Structures are given as structure tokens and as C-alpha cells.
Amino acid sequence: MTKEERKLIVILGSTAVGKSLAAVMVAEALGGEIISADSRQIYQGMDIATAKPEPEILARVPHHLIDIVRPDQIFSAGQYREIAQQIILRLYQQGKIPVIVGGTGLYIRALLRGLWPGPKAHWDLRNQLVEEERTFGPGYLHQRLAELDPEAALRIHPHDEVKTVRALEVALLTGVPLTRHHEKHRKGTSSSANPPTVESAGPEQDEHIVIGLRRDREDLYQRINHRVDEMVRLGLVGEVEHLLSLGYHADLSSMRGLGYRQVIGYLRGFYSIQEAVSLIKRDTRRYAKRQMTWFRKEPHIQWIDLKPEDQAHQVAEKVLTLIHAAVPDGQ
Incomplete structure (x- = not known):
């Protein structure tokens, strides 16, 4: 794959906006593979509350950077960047297009433009x-x-x-x-920042095709509420009980994530299961708001406004239209 053919597709958006299945369809159409950019789906055994794609979806297209660390392991944005770059290079060598999919803004920023290293841990x-x-x-x-x-x-x-x-x-x-x-x-004014490209593993900045999915607030909130109800139906409480039984304590960063800390509160008798579900919905809505606040500050995102009736294949078609418009014929 020549340098001119190296395209890096990024599909981002808030939780529950409808990225996962649409991204699989995009990757299938492009002959690519998916690299997750989700800081919660990295954890093994934490499947329901993190809304990992179902096995049948994962089987359709190879997915990377899902289930890579235990819940008690630390995984930084810097580590994400390093591993993702290696995967991107390998995919380029195989003639495949990487499709980055997720809602963790720091991961996406680290991959596309490097990290401000900051002072070492004191x-x-x-x-x-x-x-x-x-x-x-x-x-x-x-x-x-x-x-x-x-x-x-x-x-x-x-x-x-x-x-x-x-x-x-x-x-x-x-x-x-x-x-x-x-x-x-x-803004590119930090002299200590890492180079703002994906370096030898990836394309230059103008070859990043970054597409954002967004919905009206009411539509998104309804989707969040439905997703949380489905998580409970699929056995969220049992998943949390199992993780606790394995020794993953409530103070772990992973166990303080959405869905887990609220269920732990229920299991400890702090509130009812109904109250726990309400808290998960409320906190997920707040999280989605923070995600969008982050993304609005990021440059070069081409936004697609989705309608409540849009199905995954329609979302994929809209994404592919933008991709094809950004790639000149013959490349």
C-alpha cells in the first residue's frame, strides 16, 4: 500500500449514538479492520456495562484493542497510541484500511496528534x-x-x-x-508535545478522515435509557457479582466505571435496583454530554446528524458517502 493509499478512517461519537454496527458495515465495505478507541472495552470480563459488540458482530470483521487487559491493570493513552500504531502499520502492510471506532476522545487525540507528555509521575x-x-x-x-x-x-x-x-x-x-x-x-503550540501525526505507522494529518456521529438530545437519551434496560436484562448484576467474586475490588478504576459502581452500591444495600438503574441512566447521559463537549473542541471532524429512524445500514451509507467524497478517484 503506497503512502497515497494510506487512509485512516475514524468514526467517533458519544455512547449509544450507534457507532459499532455501522462501523462494521463500513469496514466490510472498505475491506478494513476495526481498532477500538474505547477505554472501557479494553477490560477482560467487563462486557455488559461497557456495551462491547456482540460476538456475532465481532466475528464479522476483526476487532483490535478489545479485551486486552485485566480489570486491575493500568492502561494509559500512551500505551494505546503505541499499540494502535503497530496495528495500523501491520494493516497497511496487508493492504487493509484501519477503521478507528470509539468515544474515548483522549485515545483518538493521542493516536492522531500525539500526547502532551507532561511532568513524570511524582x-x-x-x-x-x-x-x-x-x-x-x-x-x-x-x-x-x-x-x-x-x-x-x-x-x-x-x-x-x-x-x-x-x-x-x-x-x-x-x-x-x-x-x-x-x-x-x-493548537500545536506546545514545544514538548509528541509529533502530531501517526508517524511512520500512519498517514499525514490531511489523510485522516474523521467522521462524527451525533443525535438530538432526546433521541440519544432514549437510546441510552433503552441500552441500560437491556444491560440489566442481559445480566449486569451477575456480571458485577462475578467480578467482585474474582477479587476485583470496588476501588479499582475499572470498577468505578459506569454501570459497575452503581450496581456495587445496590449490592451493598445503599439503594434499590430500580434506583441503581436510574443512576446508571442519569450518569450515562452526563457522560455523553462530557464526550460531546470534548469532541466539539477537536478539529477536522465531519459531523453526520442522525435521525431516530436511521438504521445501522443507513448510518454506514452516510459514512461511506463522506469517505468516498474525501478520497479522489483512483486512490
């Missing part, structure tokens, strides 16, 4: 911050972050201790809010 400071959270109670660090970096506090969930600690760490070590660093990197 473990003494991190341990001090964690100890402060234990001493002053849940929410203390997030409130402190709101004072130092209000934008980051709005973007990071109050229960996400890992991201809260990192944002505080950067602000305290550099004297500049993390969001300011990211803004400079997004």
Missing part, C-alpha cells in the same frame, strides 16, 4: 493527595481541583480519583492548569 505528591482525600473525605480533591482548574473539574467525574489526582499533580508541579496545557497542545 509519587510522593500523588500519595499525599490520596491521603488528603482519605483524611478530609470523598470529594475533597475534586473541590480542590475546581479551585485550581475549574474546566478540568467540570470534565472529570467527582468519583474519578485517578484523573483528579493527575490534574492536581500537573497544576501543582507546573503552576499551569492541565486544561491550559491541553489547549496549547490542541
